[in-house]
Amino acid sequence: MSDVWEEVERLGRQTDEGAQELRPRSELVVTGGPWPEGEGEGEGETMIINMGPQHPSTHGVLRVMMELDGETVVRAKPVIGYLHTGMEKTAEQLTYVQGSTNVTRMDYASPIANELVFSTAVERLLDVEVPPRAVWARMLLAELSRMASHLLFQASNGMDIGAVSMMLYGWREREETLRVLEMITGLRMNHNFVRPGGIAADLPDGWQRAVLELCEIVERGIDDYDTLLTSNPIWVERTVGVGVITTEQALALGISGPILRSTGFPWDLRKAQPYLAYDQVDFDVIYTENGDCFDRYRIRLGEIAESIKIVRQCVDMMPAGDYRTQDKKVTPPPRARINESMEALIHHFKLFTEGFRVPAGETYVSVESPRGEIGCYLVSDGTGKPVRMHIRGPSFYNLQSMEPMMEGRLVADAVAVISSVDPILGEVDR
Amino acid sequence: MSDPTPAPADDAREDVHEPGAAPAPWDEVAAALVAAFEGAVFHDSHGQPVVYVAPARLAHVATFLRDEQQFTTCLDVTAVDHLLDGERLVVAGVEPERFEVVANFLSHLRNRRIRVIAEVPAADPTVPSLTPIYPGVSYAEREVYDLLGIVFEGHPDLTRILMPDDWSGHPLRKDDAPARVPVTFKGDPGPRVGRVAE
Numbered sequence: 249m250s251d252v253w254e255e256v257e258r259l260g261r262q263t264d265e266g267a268q269e270l271r272p273r274s275e276l277v278v279t280g281g282p283w284p285e286g287e288g289e290g291e292g293e294t295m296i297i298n299m300g301p302q303h304p305s306t307h308g309v310l311r312v313m314m315e316l317d318g319e320t321v322v323r324a325k326p327v328i329g330y331l332h333t334g335m336e337k338t339a340e341q342l343t344y345v346q347g348s349t350n351v352t353r354m355d356y357a358s359p360i361a362n363e364l365v366f367s368t369a370v371e372r373l374l375d376v377e378v379p380p381r382a383v384w385a386r387m388l389l390a391e392l393s394r395m396a397s398h399l400l401f402q403a404s405n406g407m408d409i410g411a412v413s414m415m416l417y418g419w420r421e422r423e424e425t426l427r428v429l430e431m432i433t434g435l436r437m438n439h440n441f442v443r444p445g446g447i448a449a450d451l452p453d454g455w456q457r458a459v460l461e462l463c464e465i466v467e468r469g470i471d472d473y474d475t476l477l478t479s480n481p482i483w484v485e486r487t488v489g490v491g492v493i494t495t496e497q498a499l500a501l502g503i504s505g506p507i508l509r510s511t512g513f514p515w516d517l518r519k520a521q522p523y524l525a526y527d528q529v530d531f532d533v534i535y536t537e538n539g540d541c542f543d544r545y546r547i548r549l550g551e552i553a554e555s556i557k558i559v560r561q562c563v564d565m566m567p568a569g570d571y572r573t574q575d576k577k578v579t580p581p582p583r584a585r586i587n588e589s590m591e592a593l594i595h596h597f598k599l600f601t602e603g604f605r606v607p608a609g610e611t612y613v614s615v616e617s618p619r620g621e622i623g624c625y626l627v628s629d630g631t632g633k634p635v636r637m638h639i640r641g642p643s644f645y646n647l648q649s650m651e652p653m654m655e656g657r658l659v660a661d662a663v664a665v666i667s668s669v670d671p672i673l674g675e676v677d678r
Numbered sequence: 679m680s681d682p683t684p685a686p687a688d689d690a691r692e693d694v695h696e697p698g699a700a701p702a703p704w705d706e707v708a709a710a711l712v713a714a715f716e717g718a719v720f721h722d723s724h725g726q727p728v729v730y731v732a733p734a735r736l737a738h739v740a741t742f743l744r745d746e747q748q749f750t751t752c753l754d755v756t757a758v759d760h761l762l763d764g765e766r767l768v769v770a771g772v773e774p775e776r777f778e779v780v781a782n783f784l785s786h787l788r789n790r791r792i793r794v795i796a797e798v799p800a801a802d803p804t805v806p807s808l809t810p811i812y813p814g815v816s817y818a819e820r821e822v823y824d825l826l827g828i829v830f831e832g833h834p835d836l837t838r839i840l841m842p843d844d845w846s847g848h849p850l851r852k853d854d855a856p857a858r859v860p861v862t863f864k865g866d867p868g869p870r871v872g873r874v875a876e
Contacts, residue, residue, distance in 0.1 A: 328840065329840040329842070332840040336825075337849055337850055373724065499751050499786065500751075500813050500814060501814040502751050502752060502753060502754075502812065502814025502815065503814070515786055520789055521789065608764075608765045608766060610723055610758075611726065612754075612791075612793060614753075621784075623753065623782065625754070625782070627758050629764040629765050630765035631764045631765075635758060635759075635760065635763055636756075636758040638754075640753060640754040640756075640782070644817060644818075644821075645753075645817065645818075647817070648813075648817060
């Protein structure tokens with residue numbers, strides 16, 4: 249561990265210098281106006297091109313400005329904001345009950361992680377304990393969501409790199425996962441199921457069978473991907489040694505999740521700082537040494553298998569009992585009570601119109617999303633709506649890894665790099 | 679707030695601390711920070727160590743955390759506008775200001791976190807940039823500048839990141855209601871009624 253620190257120390261300095269190199273020249277700063285005269289017009293040796301925001305392999309609306317020397321990328325700069333919808337501002341207008349509806353739309357590929365981090369932050373400010381069944385159900389859902397997200401990655405990554413049939417295979421298994429999520433939460437995506445105080449409803453009848461069947465389907469699927477891609481010479485040619493990033497660079501740039509783990513640094517919040525009941529289940533942190541596109545593909549493939557392992561343990565160990573806290577300040581009365589009690593109806597109405605009050609305070613909560621550390625910084629002022637709700641989106645930080653990964657490589661590799669970073673622009677722009 | 683002379687600052691702190699009984703930092707990093715930086719105040723925020731420092735010291739604190747406390751990563755820099763707070767968290771020994779700049783640090787090697795908060799006055803919303811120390815917060819500082827109008831001195835490329843480049847105003851400020859900001863499409867025929875000045 250200590251020589252890692254020395255590396256980081258050394259690297260911290262190096263990266264300082266690197267930051268200067270990466271810094272765009274002032275005439276390159278995007279101002280929205282016309283391009284500076286002379287740049288990209290044949291006069292110099294390099295050319296500036298824009299990739300995106302409508303390019304199909306930019307995962308939504310990412311725009312990458314690239315300075316090219318022939319086919320080599322000299323500099324690359326991601327430009328974002330095309331999907332900015334002011335969700336953090338919106339959160340200030342919503343009660344804490346409504347808040348999870350908002351955050352779930354940020355990282356739309358793994359919505360449970362967003363809901364979980366927001367709900368946990370609210371619970372910490374309220375000092376509310378969540379009953380064990382809710383804890384385990386959240387963990388089950390978080391892992392199902394991770395599987396769906398990584399399957400989506402396998403699909404889009406395959407297509408970006410040219411293995412177009414992967415798009416169909418990945419989508420096929422992801423659809424099965426979403427079907428199970430729909431059975432449990434009622435919605436394929438944007439579930440709004442993890443809420444402050446617990447989960448929205450109890451797990452439905454027969455969920456165990458559906459989840460176990462899904463595990464088998466996905467296991468067969470990842471075996472197929474492994475056969476199709478891992479030793480495929482074209483795939484290997486296209487990804488091995490492409491988009492390399494080192495541990496030192498990753499740490500200095502605040503990068504987390506599979507990208508950090510691909511550099512040989514086995515950091516996973518589920519192990520390092522366990523939340524929910526991750527300390528009671530058996531799973532491994534997958535990490536590799538090379539930090540290239542191939543490793544990021546392999547890590548995500550391995551993490552699907554680990555998630556399946558956790559999901560199976562959740563099925564075995566799911567405790568009985570309440571699925572949300574019995575704190576009446578937070579949890580509405582059950583539906584049956586509303587039919588017979590006026591007070592229960594009023595209570596229900598007040599909770600869903602005004603919400604509950606949260607004591608003044610601030611907190612930062614983080615969980616491991618499929619893309620890395622997602623954090624929620626929440627500030628309350630004693631009213632029913634937050635003063636500030638900030639989401640530290642892992643994709644937002646991970647985007648910065650594109651610059652060191654792309655520079656000096658061919659422009660054709662840029663697509664592989666963008667894909668392997670797996671950014672979700674909904675979370676980047678919020 | 680540059681280096682104050684030791685004696686008066688000590689007196690001032692004593693006065694503020696008298697009633698509130700400053701809590702002893704149970705976190706070793708927080709204790710080291712409080713010992714190393716005059717005027718730093720420890721706060722236990724729901725079990726998480728938080729240290730309030732003067733805005734001008736932010737970069738020194740980050741350097742200290744990186745070089746002496748093995749904090750490998752600055753996870754996040756964000757800010758809060760407390761203009762319209764109903765009720766505000768009271769921390770003994772901290773003079774509340776309108777803005778708070780919040781930096782979350784993580785040490786992978788020691789597996790611990792710490793949060794550093796600087797109270798930034800509305801009259802001069804300027805703090806030193808952490809980007810030269812932790813290059814990863816570059817985007818975060820641009821976001822805070824863009825949405826809250828806090829200037830990070832020493833940032834290599836402090837431009838808007840989420841809003842359009844020709845946007846006026848900072849949308850996450852509490853007095854910058856979105857409805858009052860003119861819609862800024864390119865080639866917009868002119869300002870709308872009720873346009874607020876920058």
